[in-house]
Amino acid sequence: LFGTSKVENNVLCIGNIDVITLAKEFKTPLYIMDEEHIRNICRRYYDSFKCEQLKNRVAYAGKAFLTLAMCKLLAQEGLYLDVVSGGELYTAFSSGFPMEKVYFHGNNKTMEEVDLGVKLGVGAFVVDNFYEIENLNSIAKVYGKKQKIYLRVTPGVEAHTHEYIKTGQIDSKFGFTGIGEAEAVLNVAKKTLELDHIELSGLHCHIGSQIFETEPYRDAARIMLNIIKKIKVELDYEIKELDLGGGFGIYYNEEDEPRKIEAYTKIILDSVEEFCKENKMAVPILTIEPGRSIVGNAGTTLYTVGSIKDIPEVRKYVAVDGGMGDNIRPALYNAKYECVLANRVEGKKNEVVTIAGKCCESGDILIENVKLPLIESGDLLAVQSTGAYGYSMSNNYNKIPRPAVVFVKDGKAKLVCKRESYEDVIKNEINL
Ligand code: LLP
Numbered sequence: 001l002f003g004t005s006k007v008e009n010n011v012l013c014i015g016n017i018d019v020i021t022l023a024k025e026f027k028t029p030l031y032i033m034d035e036e037h038i039r040n041i042c043r044r045y046y047d048s049f050k051c052e053q054l055k056n057r058v059a060y061a062g063k064a065f066l067t068l069a070m071c072k073l074l075a076q077e078g079l080y081l082d083v084v085s086g087g088e089l090y091t092a093f094s095s096g097f098p099m100e101k102v103y104f105h106g107n108n109k110t111m112e113e114v115d116l117g118v119k120l121g122v123g124a125f126v127v128d129n130f131y132e133i134e135n136l137n138s139i140a141k142v143y144g145k146k147q148k149i150y151l152r153v154t155p156g157v158e159a160h161t162h163e164y165i166k167t168g169q170i171d172s173k174f175g176f177t178g179i180g181e182a183e184a185v186l187n188v189a190k191k192t193l194e195l196d197h198i199e200l201s202g203l204h205c206h207i208g209s210q211i212f213e214t215e216p217y218r219d220a221a222r223i224m225l226n227i228i229k230k231i232k233v234e235l236d237y238e239i240k241e242l243d244l245g246g247g248f249g250i251y252y253n254e255e256d257e258p259r260k261i262e263a264y265t266k267i268i269l270d271s272v273e274e275f276c277k278e279n280k281m282a283v284p285i286l287t288i289e290p291g292r293s294i295v296g297n298a299g300t301t302l303y304t305v306g307s308i309k310d311i312p313e314v315r316k317y318v319a320v321d322g323g324m325g326d327n328i329r330p331a332l333y334n335a336k337y338e339c340v341l342a343n344r345v346e347g348k349k350n351e352v353v354t355i356a357g358k359c360c361e362s363g364d365i366l367i368e369n370v371k372l373p374l375i376e377s378g379d380l381l382a383v384q385s386t387g388a389y390g391y392s393m394s395n396n397y398n399k400i401p402r403p404a405v406v407f408v409k410d411g412k413a414k415l416v417c418k419r420e421s422y423e424d425v426i427k428n429e430i431n432l
Helices: 019-026 035-048 068-076 086-095 111-120 130-142 183-193 215-235 261-278 292-298 329-333
Strands: 006-008 011-014 030-034 057-061 080-083 102-104 124-127 147-154 198-204 241-243 285-288 299-311 315-320 339-341 351-356 365-372 380-384 404-409 412-417
Touching (some): 019 299, 019 412, 035 404, 124 130, 183 215, 339 365
Parallel strands (some): 030 404, 057 080, 080 102, 102 124, 124 147
Antiparallel strands (some): 006 011, 404 412
16 A cells, blocks of 8 residues: 555545545546655655755656646646647646746657747757757747757667667667767757757656666666767767656566665766766756656556456456556556455455456456455455556547546545546537
């Protein structure tokens, strides 16, 4: 159990509210976000990354989970925000999030997105390729602005993680290849320095996601600092900012052994300081972009159990009222989750069951072979650690409306995103 989750009278409570009450008030499936837990993690990142003392920045990766309420929370906690699309940017803007604290990512931003970003005044574009730099320069010219940019570099560091979500290796659709003599990056830097409406502020890399080791961050930091050093020596230009991306791993199941947040921030701070000392360089302002590790463990998805199919000696399927529409990760990445029988948490676990979703697809299995107390239709099942890439990757497959999202804290539940209705599911359709 993470954050404020606990068991009271054999019922799961989050933010001091029992989930039976939440199910009654908001129905199921329901995304429950533990607000205090999110805030605690934000503060641990902010403090341990020395944001106050060193002006370092923690830019939450919005792709993990972004709503207006989440943006408000981030602004209150003093975090920056990484967005990757016009839609995420619009969400941040609509919430009143300070635009100068936004980093705009993406390997293929459209002209409209670039335009919106410049117009709204995002702090920095993390540019991925020449095509984008040229577009950006011409759009910034129209607005009479000089746009700050970071160059995204692929440092060639390979972190051990699921193949689909590895982005730091050389064969990547992201960024400029920065390995070897870093000539490629030097050339790009040189070219950007010639453009009137672009200001090269920093370099950026991201070595992957759900990474447990700390060493890859040291390697990446050294590679990036070496490029900064080369740019200084060969182009006489000082890059003052460095963004080392996100990817810090979290616990989903007993196979996962994440390090503490403070271990990741420490290795980054220490290795940067060490390199800069060795090379007599000024220490750049650092940014990290955690997404999953801020919201992942704070999220729980609450379902109601419906049909149960027992195939003797083969398997017992327990079907819930959601599935791959609200959590596609098991189907897409073979991701493993843990769950509890939320209305009878501490019963004797003498059944092994498979939790199935309600989508018309055999692969819509949320959890295979989990030990639970004897389960009945109408029970509440809570799947844990669904806060990252659950709601944000949700979809309307089978025209199933998306669940509501609530923030819970100190015995109060705040609805931050309404449950979709059937009207919502057809709202863009034209009845010819
Ligand atoms: N910065 C950049 C440039 C990224 O590409 C990502 C994630 C992050 C930060 C945040 O990484 P995090 O701290 O959340 O690991 N849908 C996949 C994850 C895709 C991650 C893509 N980039 C999943 O459900 O596991």
